[in-house]
Amino acid sequence: xxxxxxxxxxxxxxxxxxxxxxxxxxxxxxxxxxxxxxxxxxxxxxxxxxxxxxxxxxxxxxxxxxxxxxxxxxxxxxxxxxxxxxxxxxxxxxxxxxxxxxxxxxxxxxxxxxxxxxxxxxxxxxxxxxxxxxxxxxxxxxxxxxxxxxxxxxxxxxxxxxxxxxxxxxxxxxxxxxxxxxxxxxxxxxxxxxxxxxxxxxxxxxxxxxxxxxxxxxxxxxxxxxxxxxxxxxxxxxxxxxxxxxxxxxxxxxxxxxxxxxx
DNA sequence: ATGGCCAATATGATTGGA
Numbered sequence: 001x002x003x004x005x006x007x008x009x010x011x012x013x014x015x016x017x018x019x020x021x022x023x024x025x026x027x028x029x030x031x032x033x034x035x036x037x038x039x040x041x042x043x044x045x046x047x048x049x050x051x052x053x054x055x056x057x058x059x060x061x062x063x064x065x066x067x068x069x070x071x072x073x074x075x076x077x078x079x080x081x082x083x084x085x086x087x088x089x090x091x092x093x094x095x096x097x098x099x100x101x102x103x104x105x106x107x108x109x110x111x112x113x114x115x116x117x118x119x120x121x122x123x124x125x126x127x128x129x130x131x132x133x134x135x136x137x138x139x140x141x142x143x144x145x146x147x148x149x150x151x152x153x154x155x156x157x158x159x160x161x162x163x164x165x166x167x168x169x170x171x172x173x174x175x176x177x178x179x180x181x182x183x184x185x186x187x188x189x190x191x192x193x194x195x196x197x198x199x200x201x202x203x204x205x206x207x208x209x210x211x212x213x214x215x216x217x218x219x220x221x222x223x224x225x226x227x228x229x230x231x232x233x234x235x236x237x238x239x240x241x242x243x244x245x246x247x248x249x250x251x252x253x254x255x256x257x258x259x260x261x262x263x
Numbered sequence: 264a265t266g267g268c269c270a271a272t273a274t275g276a277t278t279g280g281a
Contacts, residue, residue, distance in 0.1 A: 009280085010270055034280085036271070061271055062279070112281055152281070171281065206281065210266035220281080250269080250281080 001098065001260040003029045003105060005148035005221055007204075007251035011035040011066070015043055017245055021253060022050060025239060028070045028262060029096070030253075031107030031148040035064035042066060059089040065107045065149070071096040071262055080108075081137075082130035090127075099261040103229075104138060108149035113170030121170050124152070128179045135186055138226070144260060145226035147188065150251065152220055153180045155190065158199045159219035171220060188224040191236035191256040203238055204251045212243055223256045232259040 004027040008014040011032065022030070030052075035042060037058050044054045051070055057078035058064035067076075073094045080091035090109040095102055110131070113124030138145055154172045157163045166172035184190065192201060202217025211217065225233065234257040242252045 013270070034270095112279085114279095114281065166281095169281075204281075207268035208266095208281095209268085211268095213266065218281080 001029070001103070001258045001262065002027045002255055003031070003146050003148065003223065003258065004253050004255035005031040005033070005107065005150070005223060006253040007033040007109070007150040007221060007249060009034050009036070009249040009251065011042060011064075012037060013247065014249055015046065017242065017247065017249070019046060019050075020245070021239065021242055025253065025255060027255060029105055030068040031105065032066040032068070033064075033107065033109040033150045035066050036062060037064060055092060055094055057089045057092040059087070063089045063109055065090060065092045065109050067092055067094050067105065067107050069094065069096055069105075071098070074102070080127070080130050081134050083126070097263075099263050102143055103260060104141075104143050104145040106147045106149070108147065108151070110149065110151045110153065112152045113176070116168070116170040116173055124170060125175065125179065128176075128183070132179070132183050132186065135183060135188065139187055142228060143226065144229040144232065144258070146229055146256070147224040148222070150220060151180070151222050153177070153222075154218050154220055155180055155193075155222075158197075159201070161200070161202070161216050161218070166218070171218065184224070187227055189227075189230040189233070191223040191225055191233060192219070192238065192254060194225075194230070194233060195236045201238055202240065203254050205243055207250050221251055221254045223254060225256070229258060234259055
């Protein structure tokens, strides 16, 4: 079972790249972020033609998450618990059935939080508290569970080419990293870091200032695994070559391979 | 010269991203 996450920065602008990458990487489940469209505008047909079931939680103009799955969805639930007044489409949870039982997957788009301090940073921290509460509940189920998405968090200095340039940024502030560790310490495993200690594993390069040709990147897209998923961890990686394609997203896909058979 | 963007919006300037 291959599960991937990709912030596409507009699904409608990225369909050619998405189709090319799906053909190349052949993921079973894909978590998408920043689709930037309402549910009705999501281009489902070409994806369904490839055998993917499609779940969408979109909104107009900004944000928006989706899930593609070769396995049918037994359940799907949009929105993160803890604030019924939160109208931003940043969270989608699904349940699928595998040969060995259920598999729970979340596609999330954690708030950026800049500028910090400020209202946006407060929203980010509160959103993280809600994510921690949610994860605590789900981990009690003792299921294979993959929490995937754009976290807008640089976990450590090894995850950024130029740490000095990010010291006051909401993605890299100590308070952000501390809360991320609180999440991890519930019992989740960062799939990429479980496979490799290499510095220079980045998932985002800004469009500006020649960040890509200078390899001025950061690692902010993560797949966090429950213990039951970590037991089955085979491999994880980042498809950085996708950043050099025409009309790229500023993020590239990150994937994990788990020893779970579809059916 | 010296890599200074990209996407959406009833658009031609503004907002948000990170």
